[in-house]
Amino acid sequence: MTVLLAFDLLLAASIVGLAAATLLMRDAFAMIVAFIVFGMLMALGWARLVAPDVALAEVAIGAGLSGALLLRTLAHLRGGSLSAQGGASVSAPANGATQGVNALLAGLATCALGLAYLGAPQNVPGLEAHVADAMPESGVTHPVTAVLLNFRAYDTLMEVVVLLAAVIVVWQVERGLAETPAPALGTVYQGFARVALPVAVIAGGYLLWIGAEAPGGAFQAGAVLGAVAVLGLLSRHVRPAPAHRPLARGAFVVGTAVFALVALGVAGAGRVAFEYPPAQAKTLILLIEAMVTISIAATLAALFHGRAPVAVSREETDR
Amino acid sequence: MSPVLAVILTVLLASLLGGLWRVIRGPSDSDRMLSAQLLGTAAVAMTVVLARLQDMPALLDVALVLALLAAVTLVAYVALSESRGR
Numbered sequence: 001m002t003v004l005l006a007f008d009l010l011l012a013a014s015i016v017g018l019a020a021a022t023l024l025m026r027d028a029f030a031m032i033v034a035f036i037v038f039g040m041l042m043a044l045g046w047a048r049l050v051a052p053d054v055a056l057a058e059v060a061i062g063a064g065l066s067g068a069l070l071l072r073t074l075a076h077l078r079g080g081s082l083s084a085q086g087g088a089s090v091s092a093p094a095n096g097a098t099q100g101v102n103a104l105l106a107g108l109a110t111c112a113l114g115l116a117y118l119g120a121p122q123n124v125p126g127l128e129a130h131v132a133d134a135m136p137e138s139g140v141t142h143p144v145t146a147v148l149l150n151f152r153a154y155d156t157l158m159e160v161v162v163l164l165a166a167v168i169v170v171w172q173v174e175r176g177l178a179e180t181p182a183p184a185l186g187t188v189y190q191g192f193a194r195v196a197l198p199v200a201v202i203a204g205g206y207l208l209w210i211g212a213e214a215p216g217g218a219f220q221a222g223a224v225l226g227a228v229a230v231l232g233l234l235s236r237h238v239r240p241a242p243a244h245r246p247l248a249r250g251a252f253v254v255g256t257a258v259f260a261l262v263a264l265g266v267a268g269a270g271r272v273a274f275e276y277p278p279a280q281a282k283t284l285i286l287l288i289e290a291m292v293t294i295s296i297a298a299t300l301a302a303l304f305h306g307r308a309p310v311a312v313s314r315e316e317t318d319r
Numbered sequence: 320m321s322p323v324l325a326v327i328l329t330v331l332l333a334s335l336l337g338g339l340w341r342v343i344r345g346p347s348d349s350d351r352m353l354s355a356q357l358l359g360t361a362a363v364a365m366t367v368v369l370a371r372l373q374d375m376p377a378l379l380d381v382a383l384v385l386a387l388l389a390a391v392t393l394v395a396y397v398a399l400s401e402s403r404g405r
Contacts, residue, residue: 003325004372007332014336021343033342033351036392040362041335043381047369052377055366059381063359064388068395075399082348082400189394200387207380215377224384227391234398 008048015041029082032070039063053144053215056207060223068230069304076306139281140212148217149285153274157259160292164256167299171308193231200228208293212282218255218289222296229301240309248298248309255295259288324372328365335361352396359389 018041022034039062046055075082131143131151138146148156204224211217232238240248262284267273276284338361341354363382370378 003322003329007325007329010329010332010336014332014339018339025343027345029348030343030345030351033355036355037339037342037358040359040385040389043385044332044362044365044369047366047373047375047378047381050373050375052375052381055378055381056384059385060388063362063385064391067392071392071395071399082396189397192390192394196387196390203383203387207384210380215380220384224387227388230391231394234394 011041011045011048015045028074028077032067032074035070036063036067039066053217056215056220057223060220064227065223065230065300065304068227072304072306137278137281139276139278139283139285142211142213142215144215145211145217145285149288150274150276150281153259153263157256157263160255160259160295163296163299164252167252167302170303170306173307189235193235197228197231200224204228204293204297208289209286211289212286218292219296221289222293223300225293225297226300226304229297230304233301233305240305242309244309248302251294251298252302253295255288255292258291262288321372324368328368328372331361331365331368335365348396348400352393356389356393359385363389 015038018034018038022031022038025031025034039058042062043055043058046052046058071082128143131147134151135141135143135146138150140146140150204221207216207224208218208221209216211221229238233240262276263273266276266284269277271277335358338354338358342351342358345351363386366378366382366385370376370382
């Protein structure tokens with residue numbers, strides 16, 4: 001097992017080293033790529049810590065979609081294209097006051113984490129025993145899903161609301177972003193898309209369904225389906241138009257709405273909100289997760305697009 | 320079996336760290352992006368080995384999602400770089 005110990009030490013050292021290297025880089029593009037690789041290393045770390053749920057979320061969101069979102073943002077900052085040099089300089093000279101405030105806030109967050117760690121009771125069993133006791137009432141067999149969608153469903157509802165709030169803000173603010181430029185995605189991409197897109201759709205549905213008994217669930221499935229939508233946007237197979245707004249709004253809201261309606265319905269039936277009747281718990285959880293998956297996928301795609309769909313002029317469409 | 324797997328895992332991590340040099344030094348954007356894709360392949364392989372080593376089939380799903388989504392950033396890079404001036 002000494003080899004495995006060496007592996008763990010090497011992995012831990014490279015995670016910390018890459019984090020430091022990412023912060024010290026001057027080039028924004030290099031930072032983004034390093035951050036993507038950092039996500040992969042983190043996922044391997046979570047896998048070694050026997051936390052496959054976190055590893056799955058990390059690869060889906062950290063290594064997958066965050067990279068695409070960050071690249072898109074950088075392209076906007078550089079005036080519409082990653083390679084264009086005419087846009088505003090991204091690496092503006094760092095302002096001393098801003099750096100000071102950032103350092104202060106980061107320091108406070110670190111202190112708070114340290115205090116929370118030191119203040120936590122040491123060497124006592126966690127909540128695993130309580131979760132294990134309550135599993136038969138949860139309707140699912142995977143403890144993480146039972147916690148997220150049943151025991152602490154209120155927190156999860158609030159997480160879905162956060163995504164909804166994010167997309168509302170993005171749609172409100174007109175930042176003068178250029179329409180998605182027409183990419184020159186040729187035959188190589190077409191071949192990739194023909195294989196990858198159907199597999200990704202199936203994988204998304206699979207992750208949603210498997211969430212009841214194994215790592216998976218709405219957030220991971222939503223991220224995979226959101227990636228499908230991002231590929232559609234990039235290749236302009238999907239062109240957001242004003243006519244899509246009502247459909248998109250419905251997709252953004254459906255997860256939060258169904259989640260809240262289920263809670264209200266359960267509360268109306270003489271129980272505490274989110275205290276699902278054990279017989280219907282699995283159905284309700286899968287219903288909520290399916291709707292939340294739609295919302296997450298639509299929201300991530302809309303965040304990638306970066307603005308409310310607007311009418312585009314004829315020549316821009318034909319470009 | 321597991322000592323062999325642990326050695327494979329360590330060699331894969333070493334190859335990933337070797338590729339990291341290109342991510343950090345560049346010099347060009349394409350060098351960085353392509354080495355990140357290469358590292359993604361190494362990470363998929365390591366996840367598969369870990370699934371076997373730790374007897375956790377759930378990690379195979381992690382490898383599947385990583386393999387599927389790693390290419391999305393590459394497509395985003397190509398699409399967002401090439402669009403101007405065409």
